[in-house]
Amino acid sequence: MEANAYKSENMHENIPKKTLLEAVKDFFKKDLVQYIVKRLLMFIPTLLLISVLVFFVIQLPPGDYVSAHIAALASEGEIVDADYAASLRADYGLDLPIHEQYFKWIKDIIWTPTDSTYYRLYGSHHNWKYSFAYGRDVWDVVDDRLGLTIAVTAIIMLFQYVVSLPIAVYASTHQYSVGDYISSVIGFLGAAIPNFILAIVLMYLSYKWTGNANVGLFSQEMLQNGIHLYNFGEFLKRMIIPIIVIGTSGTCGIIRSVRAQMLDEVGRQYTLTARAKGVPERTIVMKYCFRAAINPTVSGLGGVLSSLFSGSTVTAMVLNMQIQGPVLFKALQAQDMYLAGAIVMVQAVLVVIGILFSDIALAFLDPRIRYSGGGR
Amino acid sequence: MKKRLIALLIASTMVVSLAACGQDDNPGSPSSGSGEDVQQSQASTPESVPDSTPEGSAPETPEAPAEISGFGEAPMLADLVGAGSLPAVEDRLPVADDVYVEQTDATGAPLEIGTYGGVINLLGAGGSWGLSRPVMESIIHFNSDGTYYPNVIKSFEHNDDYTVWTFDLREGMKWSDGDDFNADDITFWYYMCHLTNYDTKKSWPALKETVDGEDAWATLEKVDDYTVTWTFVNPKFPADFIENGDFKWCWAPSHYLLDMIPDSIYVENPYWEKTGLDDEQVLLNAQAKGIDAATVNDLGKAIAYYWWNEDGIPCLNSYVLSTKEGNNSRDAQLCILERNPYFWKVDAQGQQLPYCDEIHFNATSEDGQDQLMFRSGELDIIGVLMQDISSLLSDLGDQAQLRTFAGTDWGSYQITFNYTCAEANYAELFANSKFRQAMSICVDREQVSGLLSEGFLEPGQCAPAEGNFGYDAEWETKWTEYDVDGAKALLEECGLVMGSDGFYDFADGTDFILTIYTYTDSGADAAYPVLEQYYNKAGIKCATKDIEVSAFDTEIDNNNWYAVLGPHTPIGGVSLKSRVQPFVPIAQSAEWYGEYGTYYGTNGAQGVAPEGDMAKLVEIYEKWNATPDTAERDQYTLELYDVHKENLWTIAYLKAAGNYNLVSSKIKNHPDLLVWDDLYQYQNLVHYWTLFKTE
Secondary structure: OHHHHHHHHHHHHHOOOOOHHHHHHHHHHOOHHHHHHHHHHHHHHHHHHHHHHHHHHHHOOOOOHHHHHHHHHHHOOOOOOHHHHHHHHHHHOOOOOHHHHHHHHHHHHHOOOOOOHHHHHHOOOOOOOEEOOOOEEHHHHHHHHHHHHHHHHHHHHHHHHHHHHHHHHHHHHOOOOHHHHHHHHHHHHHHHOOHHHHHHHHHHHHHHHHOOOOOOOOOHHHHHHOOOHHHHHHHHHHHHHHHHHHHHHHHHHHHHHHHHHHHHHHOOHHHHHHHHOOOOHHHHHHHHHHHHHOHHHHHHHHHHHHHHHHOOHHHHHHOOOOOHHHHHHHHHHOOOHHHHHHHHHHHHHHHHHHHHHHHHHHHHHOOOOOOOOOOO | OHHHHHHHHHHHHHHHHHHHHHOOOOOOOOOOOOHHHHHHHHOEOHHHHHHHOOOOEOOOOOOOOOOOOOOEOOHHHHHHHHOOOOOOHHHHOOOHHHOEEOOEOOOOOEOOOOOOOOEEEEEOOOOOOOOOOOOOOOOEEEOOOOOEEEOOOOEEEEOOOOOEEEEEOOOOOEOOOOOEOOHHHHHHHHHHHHOOOOOOOOOOHHHEEEEOOEEEEOEEEEEEOOEEEEEOOOOOOHHHOOOOOOOOOOOOOHHHHHHHOOHHHOOOOOOOOOOOOOHHHHHHHHHHOOOOOOOHHHHHHHHHOOHHHOOOOOOOOOEEEOOOOOOOOOOOOEEEEEEOOOOOEEOOOOEEOOOOOEEEEEOOOOOOHHHHHHHOOOOOEEEEOHHHHHHHHHHHHHHEEEEEEEOOEOOEEEEEEOOOOOOHHHHHHHHOHHHHHHHHHOOOHHHHHHHHHOOOOOEOOOOOOOOOOOOOHHHHOOOOOOOHHHHHHHHHHOOOEEOOOOOEEOOOOOEOEEEEEEEOOOOHHHHHHHHHHHHHHOOOEEEEEEEOHHHHHHHHHOOOOOEEEOOOOOOEOOOOOOOOOOOOOOOOOOHHHHHHHHHHHOOOOOOOOOOHHHHHHHHHHHHHHOOOOHHHHHHHHHHHHHHHHHHOOEEEEEOOOOEEEEEEOOEEOOOOOEEOOOOOOHHHHHOHHHOEEOO
16 A cells, blocks of 8 residues: 555656746747747738628628618608718718728728828827717727726636636536536536526516616716726626626536546546556546646637627627627628728637637647647 | 507597697697796797788797796706806896796696706617707797797797798807807808708708709898898798708807818808818817717718717707716717706796706617616616506506607508509509509408507508598598408409419519518518418418618619508608608608609609699699798698598508607606607607606
8 A cells, every 4th residue: 555655656756847937938949939920921811811701791781881871860850862972972982892992991901101181180000990880980989898898708708717617627527426417407508598588587587686687787877987996896796697698608518518528538548547557636637637628628719819809799788788799780780881890800800819829728738739740 | 558548649639639729719828927928828830920920020038937036056056156167047047038937848738846956867869869859959949739939049030021030049148168159159050060061951941942943042141149130032931941840950159169160161151251271170170179070071960960969069958968988979878968057948936947967878789678777767768669558557556657649650550652663564553543442451450450569559541640730530541441352353443363373463464463662670571471461362462572771772762662561751740841751752752752752852853753643742732832821831731631632642551659658757747648750859849958856
């Protein structure tokens, strides 16, 4: 028994130990830098292609902003003459052929010269154009909700990972236990119930139990005075429903996938070998199995940056949350193509960057992954 | 509940009709005795203005009633006065004689004297007009019975031949930033904002006329600081000028806007010189004032037309858009209108209005959130659908009160046809009144009422609703008797022949398919499947095309359509003076006259020249337009309505729906039995500046 214990300790010590810094250094010594440069260069054609798609897809529905705008005015009882429509189209360049509109759009985003009116007005070389629906510079509209969107989504994501990963590990290491069943049931429910329905039910319950439906992220008081320490509790209270609604579906997905992967890993040869050699169970689970099991979850991180930017559109609308998703929705409805185009473009850029990050993270997690070809 | 609603609706229309009938004999219907009543008692129907004022003068502004010995103000303003940051209330109001005393609501009922403070919580402001409708102070104000009285201006009058109109202003009246409001603000608006088309509304008919076949505009003269005159070459009758629904304001704060007027739009005038500013400079000046515009055209429309949507621009309304970042845009989650400390109206005790400190517009993103927020006390007034009223009221008990606005549409679920359809066989068929009769009687309206409105809307026809001018019971029931066989017989009389598939074809054997357009969110897309089964039963093969509204409008403009269910410009409205376009084919506007309207709208350059009764409508309208005589005008309106009754170019299946507000019981002075119409600026009739809140 003693010999065994000694052996186990010894074995464990024999595994070469590296500090985190060394690990990172070692990691980047490999062919990764070259890979990253290559990927960054690939960004340019990818994004150009995406921009073409975005611009043309947004233009697909019949009519344009001016016709949507005039229809909206007409429904408010205002009569608009044809001259006004024509002058609006000319002002915004909507009367130009579509390819010219595209080139002008992309050119101004990439570089607006110093001697342009736009630069003198906004002091920026990147003219994302004017949002018709909001009557403001596109980037101003996007910027308005950016901070809040990132904060809210980050809190929700943090919730997802903090809650789901321990549950998944517990469920996989205690397979068919009561805890496992409970987490499975919750997991299935969370994954199966559409977010918006859960949102409505929770708002109703909140109204029934507290007399307040907690619609929206902020109380009127916060919308006037901003968030401070004294009303932060109220803000957190209002975050409960969004966290539960948006967080649970993601949480459930992660629990299911990590649990399945973990079960897979726990039964592998290397786990058995490690266990046979007396490596402590905690080390086996956390250092080896878990690291391998979160591979698919990390692959999925590519979309995280993008969703941080846009938030969850449908749920945000049901919950009346002031994040980016509903702005995109409104922009698409009003055929506000520059605003919609800007949001979709930024999302696309973030997806591309996100995928790069997740690829790098995967290599860090799993040393078997290599980036240059050649079958090493 | 349903019975109660119907009773309410009938009561509302009866009140409106009684008021309309009785006003000439009993002009002082609201109440009598005080200065305000002088104004209201002299207010008359648009048609009766000239008759009741032989010299052509219209009501004078009210004087403060004798019992008002001093003026009161909200505590928050008194604090500012105490701190020396605001002038005393007497110095903020117009001179005592010109102060406007508000004593009755839009239905003529006396107002309760209110208390200061509190916030009125409304739903998000929505479109371009959302922030203005509750609080807009316009040249004149209408009562819900169609009578009107001078509002921002103290009085108006015209000369004998209606070529010169004089506006008198209120001496000492101030903009919301404390600057004097006077005749210069009117010349500034007219010569720098309107005639330059900077506001994009130079097409307003109120100030425009035709001289020697060319468009011409009124000449505005400043007589003194508080008097201006508008001079026309031809007579300009009230309906085309002071009563015109578009002509809501004629002023702009010159002291604030002048540095945003570029030379590029300047037109020569006797009052204002060029500002010496180029386009870019005005955009920079606007930006410095927090107004974001991409082009000079955008800027003009923002500051000279939709001015209520830009914070910082002084106005004359009871509430002013907050300048606080985050609450100063109609798109904000919480948009705030703050009390105008210089508002020029007081209550019967001389307390300066408005009573409430602020109006909050709380944006929501989904239907139903408003009801949740109303239930939890976060909203004070919401619009509700007929179907939801009974459950809401039974849940909320005495926490809420229902307020009704009668509708002015000519029936709901209107269907109309393209009489200028490019395909001759369709155009000919639609022109045949027997076809329209068949389309009308083939539908079981009772059943449709149950299916589409849960029985709330009664069967009806495309006709003025009870209580509205021109109501005709016979018209309302014309072609409403359900008779499938009769419909088939009529279709055969139209020359259609039954095909082997059980549907009618044209006589030449070609298929007759009625493609019915609807536009998304009009509600008609849901109604179509219900109506389709009746059409099919009568042997009419039909198809539907539901498209987004702007694409829908494009199809109409391009004359690429056959029939429309739920038209974008439905026929109806309180009267011709509100808007002519729904009733007469004079513009490229309503679907039912299609290219005929384009013909008049473009002076014959495009479109199709109308014939027969369609042309007769325009002839009658021209006569209506050429007389100031009320009785004559009414006669012409009825004549015009008769042509509509005869032809029924548009069919409706149910009566028009009203509008309903659910109002928190804490809110006082919200009138009931109002009328929902563009002429009255919809909820403007509520007079939000008189509402107060009790805890």
